[in-house]
Amino acid sequence: MPERREHDFDAQVDTVTHAYGSLPLSGTPIGEIGGMKSTPDTVLAMVIDAMVKSRPISHQLAQSTICGLINNDYHKIEKLSGTTWEExxxxxxQVGYNRYREQCATNLGNLSEFVLNNYDGDLNNLLETAHxxxxxxxxxxxxxxxxxxxxxxxxxxxxxxxxxxVAPFVDSxxxxxxxxxxxxxDVHAIYSKLQKDPVAMSKFVNGLSEIRLEKKQPELEEM
Incomplete structure (x- = not known):
């Protein structure tokens, strides 16, 4: 690409990643630990995160719901599988998740059964199954x-x-x-700009989500 466009592209990727991006599960106890690792708890939390955020609810409610579930150890398969539908x-x-509450409670129960029955309680085994x-x-x-x-x-x-x-991946x-x-x-061009760092790629995608959800207009000068 022309030099000017290439400069703008690099600046935009940097801005989205570092000024707007965040680590997966940011704002939860897992996200605050630092250093993403593929523990069973982390991967299960990511599924719960996706389950909640895919519903048509506000970004704030989704985030508070995920924090509430993780604060109560629902990302630990031993805890989740031991809960009742009523619990x-x-x-x-309690966390204010009302509109889809009963369905979500059912889905969480199904999730624990799915993980235990198909992957011995660890979704990292799904990664191995998929090679x-x-x-x-x-x-x-x-x-x-x-x-x-x-x-x-x-x-x-x-x-x-x-x-x-899985990298590089950007949702539609x-x-x-x-x-x-x-x-x-060009997802691969973005990935190359990020030094083919999968953690940075995830931060970049979350930055794009932040911009879209909060209707922000990034400025290159921010970086």
């Missing part, structure tokens, strides 16, 4: 009730930070945002 429903009510192939991972994750096409994309956005074979909504901002849709 899950009551916790969702690290992104499209196979997509198909297997879609088997989880309550995680549709959008939920799978949101999961892939985040899990690439701990499952590098965020890719449209990148195009609207003038960065185009």
């Amino acid at each position: 899950r429903t009551d916790l969702l009510r 690290g192939d992104r499209e196979e991972i997509r198909a297997l994750v879609k088997e989880i009730k309550g995680v549709g096409d959008l939920g799978v994309e949101l999961f892939l956005d985040n899990v690439q930070s701990v499952w590098p074979s 909504r965020s890719l449209r945002t990148a195009e609207e901002l003038g960065m185009g849709s």
Whole structure:
């Protein structure tokens, strides 16, 4: 690309990643630990995150719901599998998740059964079953009730930070945002700019989501 356009592209990618981006599960106890690792708890939390955020609710409510679930250890398969539907429903009510509360409580119960019955309580075994192939991972994750096409994309956005074979990935909504901002849709070019760092790629995607959800207009000068 011409030198000027290349400079703008580099500046935009940097701005989205560092000024607007955030690590997966940011704002939760897991996100605050630092250093993303593919522990069973982290990967399960990413599925729960995708399940909640794929519903048509506000960004703020989704975030507070995820924090509430993680604060109560629902990202730990031992804890989640030991809860009753009534307990899950009551916790969702406490965190203000009302419109889809009963369905979400059911989906969380189904999720624990799915992980235990199919992957011995650890979704990292799903990665092994898929041989690290992104499209196979997509198909297997879609088997989880309550995680549709959008939920799978949101999961892939985040899990690439701990499952590098998924990278580079940008969900379809965020890719449209990148195009609207003038960065185009060449995911591999963006990944190269980020030194092929899967964690940075995940931060970049979350930055695009922040811009879209909060209707922000990034300024190159911010960097």
